[in-house]
């Protein structure tokens with residue numbers, strides 16, 4: 312496909328949204344056609360699923376399998392409605408999370424079968440993959456501090472953020488394991504540095520791709 316698909320991954324509050332916004336601004340200033348998406352979400356169905364998955368305050372319980380399939384449903388809608396058309400039109404699509412989140416959160420951290428998760432990914436994405444993924448790697452203590460400082464006046468912590476520290480330790484280790492398995496695609500970025508330094512490290516990689 313003619314466009315470029317970029318994704319950002321990492322634990323909560325590692326700085327994805329901040330860096331996605333900066334990358335979009337920089338690319339736009341250079342005249343590129345670019346837009347961002349977030350997962351789950353970024354379609355009407357996806358935002359409704361996001362609300363159910365993360366912020367339902369009606370005491371709705373979800374089994375791990377139901378959670379996995381809802382993330383998949385949100386992504387299926389997003390791929391067909393937004394990502395593929397954007398890439399076909401030659402745009403740069405920047406995703407705040409994509410399939411690696413499912414592999415790590417539902418597969419490695421929750422312990423659901425990775426083989427099925429890969430099959431589901433293939434069913435939903437049919438070969439669509441980011442050309443490059445930035446893993447913003449951050450230790451758990453800094454993640455905790457950033458979460459406390461983050462401004463979220465209305466909604467508060469989401470259902471997954473509230474899981475015990477052990478879950479989040481598995482998330483970090485899972486991402487690093489995945490990066491070790493896919494070194495060509497997944498670039499590990501030390502996210503403990505300043506916002507400017509992280510942005511510069513990301514830009515170096517993107518610039519290299521755009522210059523090819």
Ligand code: T5A
Nearest residue numbers: 323324325326327328329350412413416457461471505506
């Ligand atoms: N999930 C998602 C799954 O389990 N499976 C899946 O398949 C998918 C797709 C989504 C949740 O769903 C789970 C994972 C998640 O638990 P979300 O609401 O989209 O949750 O939120 P998160 O991904 O958790 O993202 P956040 O918005 O919480 O954090 P970000 O985007 O990583 O971080 P950001 O940029 O908002 O920054 C957080 C704070 O840190 C500061 C910012 O100003 C902000 O206050 N900050 C820095 N401070 C110092 N130095 C830096 N370099 C900083 N960068 C940012």
